[in-house]
Amino acid sequence: MNTDSSKSEFNLDYELSDHPDNFHHFLNGIQNAYWAENIQLKTFPRWALLAHSQELRKSVLDYILMTAGHVQHIENIFEILAQKTRGKIDTVLKDVMQKSEQNAENRVIMSTTADSVIIKGLCEIALYQIEIYEKLNAMAKAFNHQKISELIEKTLKEEHEFFRYFQKLRERITK
Template identity: 35%
Template structure:
């Protein structure tokens, strides 16, 4: 009688990271997939947006995201690895949620507010990921990788601030049943 448990299909497909370097590489594959997915998604957001400042921010971020893909390829190369992606379940979910928001909101300021909310979720995920990757690169003494990751991290933070500014300057006020809201709130 065979007492060995059969391996699940998932355990056969995925390799378990046994040390920080393997986990770092796995995380790089994850964000590489995510950035490539965004290159495909940002044009859809651009087409759905109506606010000109938002459209410009999305267009600029698409160019920046393509540069992030290139930088990640340089990170892989600096470590003697081939750039490859692994499906990022988190980014896949954020993108699907954003697509749903665009389908379920009226064209104009409401949809634009939804696009900003979705884009900021993307930025926050990227900020968290690149921050973690920077810490790993520093610990592993991967200097080239660290420099490239920190550059991208700074750009992601600036993009998040820009989205907040676009929403705060006028866009969100347009969404509230046509009533302009006071911008003198010191809440956030």
């Protein structure tokens, strides 16, 4: 293992020259997650305004705060990797978010329907994020990088909690 001080901490634990494709795939995933979290920060305030239920509005605002923390986690990962902080569009998530927002805007007159659509979108987004972070965490563990794995696991835990919360909220609102 090369201990050149110009290498990042990540390089010291996992010799990237031996696994450039794995690192490239991991970095792309981190860039997608960074873009996703940032686009959520821009989009969710509009969703909070579309919500009719005060509980949903507060929950979306809480989710925004949690998402800001996720952005910080990812920025810390970029720092550990000694990589430039930049996002890369995740087209699947972009489509889910646009569809959910359009459906909520179209149903804004019917409050429970709009709230149900918003919650459905939030659940889809959280579930998608969970899948992405689980893959990234598996890769971080394969790279034997505990600090990155810890950041991802904290994010995963929060996404799981909000996903379960939004599922329960949807059941209450649609009754």
